[in-house]
Structures are given as structure tokens and as C-alpha cells.
Amino acid sequence: MLSLMKYRFLCMIKNKSLMFWTLAFPLILTTLFASVLRGAYDPDEFKTISLAVVDSAYYQKDETLKNTLSSVQMNDKSMFDLQIVSENEAKQLLDDKKVDGVISDGESIKIEVNKNNINTTIIKSFFTEYEQKAEVVKDLMMQGKSVDEIMNLFHQTQNYITQNDIEDHDLSSVFFYTVLAMVCLFGGQWSMYAIYDIQANQSSRAARLAMTPIHKIQYLFTDFLLCMVFEMVFILIVYSYMAGVLDIAFGEHVFAILAILLAGCLSGNALGTLIGCATTQTLGFKDGLLTSITMLGSFLSGMMMVQIKYLVQLYIPFVNYINPVAMITDGLYSIYYYGIDERFYTNVFSLIILIIVCYSISFFLIRKKSYQSLEAR
Structure with a gap:
């Protein structure tokens, strides 16, 4: 044997x-x-989102939106890589796929994207939350709250990448x-x-x-x-x-x-x-x-x-x-x-x-x- x-x-x-x-x-x-x-496929590996903002009169007057977009972070990284451009330039950037989305500020915020992926989902979720909180800002301003207190509200943004109890x-x-x-x-x-x-x-x-x-x-x-x-x-x-x-x-x-x-x-x-x-x-x-x-x-x-x-x-x-x-x-x-x-x-x-x-x-x-x-x- x-x-x-x-x-x-x-x-x-x-x-x-x-x-x-x-x-x-x-x-x-x-x-x-x-x-x-x-x-x-690591959900915690967040990459900054490219975003084109239409440079309009509404946007120039909206200090809350400008401060929020420039300061909001995800995983210690800036959430958005902003490009402030004209409406035509914004559409061209979107068509050339050089940005993930375009927003234009007016009586309400308009969002344009040309594909569905994780970044565009984050953009839509973020601005949906932003508009919901914008109404709260009016009440805070009426109560005499400071700008820092108002900004803190927007910095308490949910994690759009992952929310579960399993780590790494x-x-x-x-x-x-x-x-x-x-x-x-x-x-x-x-x-x-x-x-x-x-x-x-x-x-x-x-x-x-x-x-x-x-x-x-x-x-x-x-x-x-x-x-x-x-x-x-x-x-x-x-x-x-x-x-x-x-x-x-x-x-x-x-x-x-x-x-x-x-x-x-x-x-x-x-x-x-x-x-x-x-x-x-x-x-x-x-x-x-x-x-x-x-x-x-x-x-x-x-x-x-x-x-x-x-x-x-x-x-x-x-x-x-x-x-x-x-x-x-x-x-x-x-x-x-x-x-x-x-x-x-x-x-x-x-x-x-x-x-x-x-x-x-x-x-x-x-x-x-x-x-x-x-x-x-």
C-alpha cells in the first residue's frame, strides 16, 4: 500500500x-x-464629487448655499469639487462628462445629471435634504440665531455612503x-x-x-x-x-x-x-x-x-x-x-x-x- x-x-x-x-x-x-x-467596492472610499454651479444672481445672493457647498465634507474630504460657470458652460461640462451634475439656484434648486451612479444619487439626496432644511433656516433667522449655528445644521448631513453596523x-x-x-x-x-x-x-x-x-x-x-x-x-x-x-x-x-x-x-x-x-x-x-x-x-x-x-x-x-x-x-x-x-x-x-x-x-x-x-x- x-x-x-x-x-x-x-x-x-x-x-x-x-x-x-x-x-x-x-x-x-x-x-x-x-x-x-x-x-x-469599498463603501468608505469616498471620492470628491465634481459639481458645476450656474453663476446666477440667485446664487450670488444665497450665502447659505455658497458656504454650505464650499465647507461640507465627507470622511474628512470636501464633498464637492465646485466649478462656478455660466449656464452654457455648465451644460457643456455635463455633456462632456467632466462633472457629475449641474445645479442652478433660483426659487428652487434645479439639478441636472446625465447618468445614474452613486455620485448622482448623493447629489440628489444632498439637495433634497438641503431644501428641507432651508425652510428651517427661515425660522432660525427669525429667532435671531447666529450664522455659525445655522451652518452647523447643514454640517449635520447624513452619511450618504454607508450606514450599517458592519465595519470595513x-x-x-x-x-x-x-x-x-x-x-x-x-x-x-x-x-x-x-x-x-x-x-x-x-x-x-x-x-x-x-x-x-x-x-x-x-x-x-x-x-x-x-x-x-x-x-x-x-x-x-x-x-x-x-x-x-x-x-x-x-x-x-x-x-x-x-x-x-x-x-x-x-x-x-x-x-x-x-x-x-x-x-x-x-x-x-x-x-x-x-x-x-x-x-x-x-x-x-x-x-x-x-x-x-x-x-x-x-x-x-x-x-x-x-x-x-x-x-x-x-x-x-x-x-x-x-x-x-x-x-x-x-x-x-x-x-x-x-x-x-x-x-x-x-x-x-x-x-x-x-x-x-x-x-x-
């Missing part, structure tokens, strides 16, 4: 293609993600969670190659192994252990690199994280085993099939675009219960945001069901295989 494990181990580590796709490629991908995406949550973490899930599924290539090496009708090496006195179950058990060791070692390397070097947040529940990663590795192993048993096509075809399933699952889980994850949940939620990448990603997501709760257990339970189904079908297919003749080449 130990001798068999030794030689199967030597065969596996010489497979440079698998070593690259299951270890080197995820490390490269996470490094690229970290350089491009970190902070891109960065939605870009979802991209990194999908990479870990992808690595778990890519790990299925090890088991798929192992099945290829014991199916006597698929390779000459398997035909030679079939004529040895070692039972097929012994080969399967040995390869299963080695595949799981390879998968877990590689996934832990990628996880440690993310958490320790790239400083990706995963939460404090380390054992829960390891549990979902173990379940993910088992699901990848089970899927690779099923593909290896279910088709007699070439190894290249099987490899392409597993890669296609993995990449489609990664896309639907938000790897390329984080909003896809929520659109799938909104319109076709059943997909998330048959997509192992989504289960792993959502399991990691729920640990970080909500801790160990019902959502975490649902994802683990769904993965276990998927693993049992894949292994059961694979076992049925393997035990039904028999060969009339074998020619070892």
Missing part, C-alpha cells in the same frame, strides 16, 4: 499542467485581482472567495486524471494496471487520499497567501472556513471523479468539460462581475443550489458577514448532498465496468 502510494505520488507531482492550473494559476490570478480590485467590509472580497471556490473545483482534475489511469478502456497505462494483482478499489482509495492531500495543500497555500500576504478579510471563524474549504475540495474531487467515469472521451475533452463547468459556475458566482451573484439569487435562485462554486463562495461570504449561521450550514449541507450524489453515480458506473479483452501496449 505504501509502495503504491509512493509511486502514484511521484506520477502526480510530475504532471506540470495540473501543478500550474491548481496552484500557480490561482496565485497569479489573486495577485492580479489584488492589484486591480482592492478597495474598488469590502465587496471586492467576493472576487477572492470565488477564486478559492474555483481552486476547489479545479482540484477535480486530479481525481479525473486518476480515474483515467485506472479505466482500462481509456489508456494503455490503465490496461497494464488492470492486469496487476492489485484490486481496483485499492487504486481508487490510494488515489483518493493523494488527490485530497494535493487539493487541500494547494487550497491552504492559496488561502494563506490571500489572508497573510494580500490581507483579504475572511472573518475570525477559521475552523468554519477550513470546513467549507474541505467540503469544497471534496465536491471538486467528486465532480472530477464523475466526469472521469461518465465519459470515455479523450482526456482533453474531459479536462475541457470540467474547466467549462468550473468557469461557468465561477461567472454565476460573481468572479467576473460581483453583481451577477445577486442577479442570479434574485431571478434564478435554484441555480445556486446546484452550483458548487456558488455554495463555496456564499459559505465564505456568510462566514465573513454573518458568522456561523443558518446560511452557512445550508451551503455546507448542499455541498454534502452534491458530493454524495456524484460519488454514488461514479461508484455505480465503475462497478458496472467489465472488459472482454485487454491489450497492454
Whole structure:
């Protein structure tokens, strides 16, 4: 048994293609993600909003508005980058997309924007609040309040960026969670190659192994252990690199994280085993099939675009219960945001069901295989 494990181990580590796709490629991908995406979805990363103000007689007389716009801040930064221009210049700046919005002061404040995004939403929310408070100013002035007291009212503006109790949550973490899930599924290539090496009708090496006195179950058990060791070692390397070097947040529940990663590795192993048993096509075809399933699952889980994850949940939620990448990603997501709760257990339970189904079908297919003749080449 130990001798068999030794030689199967030597065969596996010489497979440079698998070593690259299951270890080197995820490390490269996470490094690229970290350089491009970190902070891109951080709600606290506020950028000053460019705003054009029409230089009218109303605006010149409105000292409250002028003082408010020049002094209001968000996260210790000026909220607005103001350009005081004529009406024609303001429209041109808006058409050229050099400003996020244009305001003109009159009997009421008019707002113009040419697209809907977070900045235009902030502009609309800010001036809606401003006009509501403008009525209060009249009463304060009638009561003889000072300018400083009036200005303090406008400085008590709500936070338009985020208002929740979760600190330092960065939605870009979802991209990194999908990479870990992808690595778990890519790990299925090890088991798929192992099945290829014991199916006597698929390779000459398997035909030679079939004529040895070692039972097929012994080969399967040995390869299963080695595949799981390879998968877990590689996934832990990628996880440690993310958490320790790239400083990706995963939460404090380390054992829960390891549990979902173990379940993910088992699901990848089970899927690779099923593909290896279910088709007699070439190894290249099987490899392409597993890669296609993995990449489609990664896309639907938000790897390329984080909003896809929520659109799938909104319109076709059943997909998330048959997509192992989504289960792993959502399991990691729920640990970080909500801790160990019902959502975490649902994802683990769904993965276990998927693993049992894949292994059961694979076992049925393997035990039904028999060969009339074998020619070892």
C-alpha cells in the first residue's frame, strides 16, 4: 500500500499542467485581482464629487448655499469639487462628462445629471435634504440665531455612503472567495486524471494496471487520499497567501472556513471523479468539460462581475443550489458577514448532498465496468 502510494505520488507531482492550473494559476490570478480590485467596492472610499454651479444672481445672493457647498465634507474630504460657470458652460461640462451634475439656484434648486451612479444619487439626496432644511433656516433667522449655528445644521448631513453596523467590509472580497471556490473545483482534475489511469478502456497505462494483482478499489482509495492531500495543500497555500500576504478579510471563524474549504475540495474531487467515469472521451475533452463547468459556475458566482451573484439569487435562485462554486463562495461570504449561521450550514449541507450524489453515480458506473479483452501496449 505504501509502495503504491509512493509511486502514484511521484506520477502526480510530475504532471506540470495540473501543478500550474491548481496552484500557480490561482496565485497569479489573486495577485492580479489584488492589484486591480482592492478597495474598488469599498463603501468608505469616498471620492470628491465634481459639481458645476450656474453663476446666477440667485446664487450670488444665497450665502447659505455658497458656504454650505464650499465647507461640507465627507470622511474628512470636501464633498464637492465646485466649478462656478455660466449656464452654457455648465451644460457643456455635463455633456462632456467632466462633472457629475449641474445645479442652478433660483426659487428652487434645479439639478441636472446625465447618468445614474452613486455620485448622482448623493447629489440628489444632498439637495433634497438641503431644501428641507432651508425652510428651517427661515425660522432660525427669525429667532435671531447666529450664522455659525445655522451652518452647523447643514454640517449635520447624513452619511450618504454607508450606514450599517458592519465595519470595513469590502465587496471586492467576493472576487477572492470565488477564486478559492474555483481552486476547489479545479482540484477535480486530479481525481479525473486518476480515474483515467485506472479505466482500462481509456489508456494503455490503465490496461497494464488492470492486469496487476492489485484490486481496483485499492487504486481508487490510494488515489483518493493523494488527490485530497494535493487539493487541500494547494487550497491552504492559496488561502494563506490571500489572508497573510494580500490581507483579504475572511472573518475570525477559521475552523468554519477550513470546513467549507474541505467540503469544497471534496465536491471538486467528486465532480472530477464523475466526469472521469461518465465519459470515455479523450482526456482533453474531459479536462475541457470540467474547466467549462468550473468557469461557468465561477461567472454565476460573481468572479467576473460581483453583481451577477445577486442577479442570479434574485431571478434564478435554484441555480445556486446546484452550483458548487456558488455554495463555496456564499459559505465564505456568510462566514465573513454573518458568522456561523443558518446560511452557512445550508451551503455546507448542499455541498454534502452534491458530493454524495456524484460519488454514488461514479461508484455505480465503475462497478458496472467489465472488459472482454485487454491489450497492454
